[in-house]
Amino acid sequence: TAGITQAPTSQILAAGRSMTLRCTQDMRHNAMYWYRQDLGLGLRLIHYSNTAGTTGKGEVPDGYSVSRAITDDLPLTLASAVPSQTSVYFCASSDSSGGANTGELFFGEGSRLTVL
Amino acid sequence: GQNIDQPTEMTATEGAIVQINCTYQTSGFNGLFWYQQHAGEAPTFLSYNVLDGLEEKGRFSSFLSRSKGYSYLLLKELQMKDSASYLCAAMDSNYQLIWGAGTKLIIKP
Numbered sequence: 001t002a003g004i005t006q007a008p009t010s011q012i013l014a015a016g017r018s019m020t021l022r023c024t025q026d027m028r029h030n031a032m033y034w035y036r037q038d039l040g041l042g043l044r045l046i047h048y049s050n051t052a053g054t055t056g057k058g059e060v061p062d063g064y065s066v067s068r069a070i071t072d073d074l075p076l077t078l079a080s081a082v083p084s085q086t087s088v089y090f091c092a093s094s095d096s097s098g099g100a101n102t103g104e105l106f107f108g109e110g111s112r113l114t115v116l
Numbered sequence: 117g118q119n120i121d122q123p124t125e126m127t128a129t130e131g132a133i134v135q136i137n138c139t140y141q142t143s144g145f146n147g148l149f150w151y152q153q154h155a156g157e158a159p160t161f162l163s164y165n166v167l168d169g170l171e172e173k174g175r176f177s178s179f180l181s182r183s184k185g186y187s188y189l190l191l192k193e194l195q196m197k198d199s200a201s202y203l204c205a206a207m208d209s210n211y212q213l214i215w216g217a218g219t220k221l222i223i224k225p
Binding site: 040041042043044045058090104105106107108109110 | 120151157205212213216218
């Protein structure tokens with residue numbers, strides 16, 4: 001079973017370049033999320049989407065953008081990468097109902113991004 | 117502000133019991149999650165508590181006290197494969213998860 005697929009698994013990127021991290025889920029979950037995970041810090045929410053066609057800002061949205069054209073995909077774009085965006089990025093999804101998310105999160109395997 | 121506190125690292129012996137504590141402060145509360153994350157891998161769901169008390173699931177149990185803003189994860193009969201980070205997360209009134217930095221559990225033979 002695929003679950004959530006992220007790509008690429010790792011990438012080295014020059015500062016100032018743009019990059020899109022891909023995320024696809026096959027569970028038909030309504031809600032999808034992008035987190036970054038840095039050493040010594042908890043997972044921090046970048047952007048989220050509760051349903052196709054809508055997105056929202058998380059705790060650390062600056063420098064990132066997302067779009068949710070279809071239920072299955074939530075790509076994360078870095079328009080002009082900076083070294084502080086070096087991190088491990090996790091995409092996640094959950095099955096929400098009634099606009100309230102009370103379900104567990106299912107995570108992708110992560111994308112390790114290094115910005116030089 | 118919203119905050120989750122959990123120990124950075126713990127060490128335990130194979131076959132023993134270990135308790136990982138978590139305290140939280142959130143704007144509203146809609147439940148407490150525990151996730152396990154092996155090094156270099158994705159977090160995976162362990163438990164969810166929204167009512168006070170103990171939830172047991174095999175070797176793992178999770179406890180919640182809403183009045184104290186406190187939870188713990190209890191791992192029994194420790195195995196080497198339990199070496200991982202354990203992430204505590206509280207869901208606030210907006211149904212957003214606030215994550216702790218994780219507790220790295222080291223199991224020694």
